[in-house]
Every structure is written in structure tokens, then in C-alpha cells.
Amino acid sequence: MRTYWRLLLAGIRRQSTYRLAALGGLVANTTFGLLKVAVLFAAVRAAGGQLRGYDVGAMSAYIWLSQGLLGSVNLNGRTDLADRIKDGSVVVDFLRPLDVHAAAITTELGRSLFNLVPRGLPTLAIGVLLVGMDVPHGVTGYALGAAALLLGLVISGATVFLVGACGFWLVETRGLQVFYLVLSGFLAGLFVPISLFPDWLRTTAALTPFPSMLMYPVDLLSGRVVGAAALGLVGQQLVWLVLTLAAGQAMTRAGRHKLEVQGG
């Protein structure tokens, strides 16, 4: 357990060296946030102040929370694992007295948690100060929101690991990674909240782990979903957590037998 704690800290430390990159990310989050405020607020007003359960405050919370989480939730599909499989250095990972799967997810979680500080919190602060937004109700609201956020980050790490692990069979996973990049953002509700989707598309999204990474944590952190419905979303997250982790374990084990490294 202590080893994984150290890996988590290493992930945090590694990310903390890229300060200018974090600042650049913050500028990007803010610009996109303001553009989305413009168009989505106009949409809410055009619908008469209520658009599928979103008023201006809820929409604002959705925009700034989702932009703030962009540095933490991996929606680009890139993993260290994919590169390490391609150049063969994953062999070294298998030689270490560690679970390759758990270690990769722990490091990724460290990166995600660190990014909440330079990218998540300032983005939220800008949103609160410039625009204003809804917040959770009471202590339970915050606690449940924080739990959903943590679950979302682990699910994101566990799912993106699966993309990288396909490299055991495919070697080159760039094509898969790009498909992941395109679909994950859309289905996670990054572009428009999934409540705005037509029914068939919303059902499709709910059958993937993507809303669990971004949309559900945002729904809870904005206080838009409360009570039994909130517990239902966390329940869905737990299901996806178990499924993605189990798939990752199975793929790592099978991939280890399949792995073939060229050269000497």
C-alpha cells in the first residue's frame, strides 16, 4: 500500500513541474468557458429561462466545473502505457514487484489530483467571480460531490488504461486513441450537457463509462441532482468502476502472455 501511496505522490510531483503548461491550460479553460457561457446562456434564455432542467445558475456551474475538470479527466486517450508497449519498456514494468495495472492508474490519479489545484480551482474561481454559479446543498452535497469526483477520476484512469492495453495486441494504438478522444468528450457531456441530447443518444451515452467521468460528478458538484437520484448516479459510477478495473486486470494478465518485444 505504501508503494502505491508513493506512486501517487510521484504522479503529483511530476505534474507540478509543468507550471507554464498549467497556466496555458487555465487561459484555454477560461476562453472556452466564456464562449460557452455566451452560447449556452443564450440558449437557456431563448427557452424561457429553463432548458431541460437547466437555469442560468445550473448551466454556469456545468460550464465552469466541466472546464475545470478538463485538466484532470483524461479525455484525450493518451497513456504512458501505449508508448511503453510500443518501445518495449513495459517489460521493465512487469519485472517490478508491482501490479502494472494498479501502478498505472495510481500514477494517473496523482496527475489528475494535482491538476485540480492549478487548473480546476482557478477555473472555478474565475467562473464564480465573473459569472456566478450554483453550488451543492449542505455538507452531504459537498461530500457526495467529492466522492463522485474521485470515482470519476479513477474511472477515467481505468478506462484510458484499456485503450493503452489494446497495444498488447495492436502495438500501434494511435487510431484507437483518436477515436477515444473524439467520442469520450462528446459522450462525457463536455460539449453540451447530456440532458440536452435526444433520448436515443442519452441512452447510448449512459451505456458507456464516459458520463461517469465528467457529467455525473458535475451534476452532483453543482447540486443539480440531489437525494436518491444522486445516490443512483454514484451507484452507476461504482458499477463502471468495477467493470473497468476488472477489464483492466484481465487485459493486463492476458497481454503479459501475448507481449512480444522486438530487438535485443
Next chain:
Amino acid sequence: MTSVGDLAAYRAVLASRMRSQRTYRFNFRLDLGSSLLVGIVELAEVAVLYTSVHRIGGLDLSAVLLVFGLADLTYSIADLAVGHCDTLPTYLRAGTIDVFYLRPQPLLLQLITSDISLRRLARAGVGLAALVVGLVVNDIDWTPGHVAVLLLAVPCGIAISAAMYVWAAGAQFFLVDGAEATNAFVYGGRYAATQPASVWARPLQALFGFLFPMAFTGYLPTVAVLGLSGPAWLPAWLAWCTPLAAGWVWLLALGSWRLGVRHYQGAGG
């Protein structure tokens, strides 16, 4: 001065880049497919929004198709030609940009012709399809003036979008690791270009209406040909000033590029 011989060299380089991309057929098809998917998902985003509300910022779904079509077609073509300027920070960090300085050709031309991303053709196809549908479903009064606005919009839109990549590349010489800061405006600009500019608050109108004139690539030509009026700061008649906007942003781009190139002092080694 560029002589005919120099041009032949650029042509040879570009032709070899295109050939090399088509060599790995499976990968190329996959790239085309994913590029197509990106375009479709962006269009889906617009469609979801405009079917849940009928009118945003004075535009309905068919009008916004025209905005999206013009903006995305021109941006995708610019992306095809100069989008790889994005990779400049990689060259800067690795120091491989030094090679560019040694060759007897202008640095910017070398960078632009160093690659051409054919896969982005698929995305331009989505933009073109949206534009054609937009032109058909909207009730456009086909006066010579309206035709002229549209004919002006396409090349000027490409020029404006391409200039965005070039000024950003110039800024990379200073930022290196902070490349995402320019992405805010380059890709934020791409996103802004597909929106009705009428919903923007004043600071956004100043930023994406004038400093980086993205509103000129899709929104202004659309309101001009549909006979709409546009917001106070961005009236429809400004669509005629699209070449001026293109000239301004290229001035900005070349200025930024010059500053950047002079600032660079090598990565050692």
C-alpha cells in the same frame, strides 16, 4: 525573391509528404475516418443545441448550418495547409528547428511546406456538406451582391484561419511549454467562428470579432446573405470588409512570426 527553381523545390517536398501519407494505407484510412468523425461530432454538438431551442442569437438551425459550413470549411482547409505549425514547440524543445535556420529558404515557408495533412480533407468535407445544405435550405435572395459576399468569404476565411496558426507559431518561440495558451485562441477561435457572434458579450466581440476576426469567417457573411442585421458592434455590412480583416490578421501573424524568429537563440547541443 522566389525564383521558379525554388518553387519546384517546395513542390517536390509537398508531393513527397503527400505520397508518404498514402503509403501506409490502413493508417491513412483510419486517419481519414477519425477526422471525419471529429467533424461529425462537432456538427452534432451544434445540432443538439439548436434542436433543443429553436433560435439562439437570432439564428435557427438552418441559418447556423451556413455559419458552421463556412467557418468549418475554411478553417479545415487552413488546418490542412498550415495546421502543423502547432508542432513548432516540439522542434523548439528538441532543437531541430536549427536545421530550418541553416537552409537558404524563408523559415515560415519551410515550416508550412514541411507537412500537409491530407487526413483533414475528411473534416473539410463535413464543412462543405454543411455549407451546401445551408445554401439549399435557407431562403437566400441570390443577388450579385450576396454571391459576391459568399465568394469573398471562402478565400478570406481560409486566410484568416491560416493567420491564426501563424501568429500562434510566432508566440511559441516565447512560450514553448505554454503552447496551450495560444490554443485558447486558435482552437477557441475555431469554436467561436461556428457560433452566432450576436450572443457574445462586448469583450468577446472585441476579441473574436476584431482582434482575431473569427466572426468574419462564418457569422458575418451569413447574416449578410440572409438579410439579417447583426448586433450593434458587428453589423451585417461588415461582411464586405472581410478582406480588410484578413489583411489585419496577417499583419499580426507576420509581426508575431518575425518577433519570434528573432527571439530564438538556439537550444544548444
